[in-house]
Amino acid sequence: MFYGTDLKSRLMLGTAQYPSPQVLREAIAASGAEVITVSLRREGSAGDAFREILRQSGCRILPNTAGCHSVREAVTTAQMARELFGTSWIKLEVIGHADTLQPDPFALVEAARILTEDGFDVFPYTTEDLIVGERLIEAGCRVLMPWGAPIGSGQGLRHREALRTMRAHFPDVPLVIDAGIGAPSQAMAAMEMGFDAVLLNTAVAKALDPVGMARAFGAAVAAGRTAHGAGLMPCRDMATASTPVFGMAELA
Amino acid sequence: MRIDLNGAPIETRARTLQDLIEEHGFADAAVATAVNGSFIPRTARETATLSEGARVEVLSPMQGG
Numbered sequence: 001m002f003y004g005t006d007l008k009s010r011l012m013l014g015t016a017q018y019p020s021p022q023v024l025r026e027a028i029a030a031s032g033a034e035v036i037t038v039s040l041r042r043e044g045s046a047g048d049a050f051r052e053i054l055r056q057s058g059c060r061i062l063p064n065t066a067g068c069h070s071v072r073e074a075v076t077t078a079q080m081a082r083e084l085f086g087t088s089w090i091k092l093e094v095i096g097h098a099d100t101l102q103p104d105p106f107a108l109v110e111a112a113r114i115l116t117e118d119g120f121d122v123f124p125y126t127t128e129d130l131i132v133g134e135r136l137i138e139a140g141c142r143v144l145m146p147w148g149a150p151i152g153s154g155q156g157l158r159h160r161e162a163l164r165t166m167r168a169h170f171p172d173v174p175l176v177i178d179a180g181i182g183a184p185s186q187a188m189a190a191m192e193m194g195f196d197a198v199l200l201n202t203a204v205a206k207a208l209d210p211v212g213m214a215r216a217f218g219a220a221v222a223a224g225r226t227a228h229g230a231g232l233m234p235c236r237d238m239a240t241a242s243t244p245v246f247g248m249a250e251l252a
Numbered sequence: 253m254r255i256d257l258n259g260a261p262i263e264t265r266a267r268t269l270q271d272l273i274e275e276h277g278f279a280d281a282a283v284a285t286a287v288n289g290s291f292i293p294r295t296a297r298e299t300a301t302l303s304e305g306a307r308v309e310v311l312s313p314m315q316g317g
Contacts, residue, residue, distance in 0.1 A: 014315075014316060014317030015315045015316060015317070016315040016316050016317045017315070017317075018315070024315075037316050037317055038313055038314065038315065038316045039313075039314050039315065039316025039317075040284060040311040040312070040313065040314065041311060041312065041314035042258040042259070042309070042310070042311060042312070043258075043278075043283070043310070043311075043312040047312050047313070047314070050313065050314065050315060051282065051312075051313055054313060063316070064316045064317070066316055066317065072289060073289075076286050076289060076290060076291045079291035080284035080285070080286060080291050080311055081284070083284050083291075083293060083294060084282075084283070084284040084311075084312075084313060085313065151317070152317075200317075201317030202317065
């Protein structure tokens, strides 16, 4: 449950960088995503077409505070987004470094506290750091979104063991892997590990065929979630025969 | 009066944020507004008076990740 909302599809899809509005529209549909992320910017040329896609998609809107580097910028952007999109959901990004786009955990916690007290449902873009996660929960967040890798890098789950630890540390908090996913296999791995959802954008938008890739990610996320529910077998160091030895002929 | 609208210096006759939005033909319901870094709700635009050098942002839904 994400702030009281249950989602059938556990893929959340970004809407930026697609080759055309038509491809974006088809990619959203092919992915099966029920949540799409959007931003607030000064009006550009393709604004009308984009708003029409949002209306037609039927998806829940998760506005972001992308590009904000300070608490004030992020809080003001969130307030503007709430009015414009009519939702209390906000993907809270407070960027700490221009090259790595990693979150500024101190400003993130402060902004999260201000926004939750103001009635927002905050989806904080964070790292796998456990203490930052705890501070965000204390600040009122009911979802955490650890990065897989730097935004747009396509490196996948760069700190897989730390993410596994985070999953174990917050067993009852919905955790969404946000950013850095480059391939469906990486999204599926996150879901197999027990993460509740995956949020991605560039891997679909920059594929040769974004619609095909959206479909692939939707299938991978669904498969990973089903696999986690089914319980994966434990790893072994040595081989163990799967075919029974009993009843085998003596042919030597 | 000289103000900054979305990062560009402009000359305006508008006295309030609502006047400015009408002057520039923004679709009233399709934008969110801030003045000098603070959010101004739609309902407060008529009473939000502009002063010389005000930094006004008028933002729309855009693609995002």
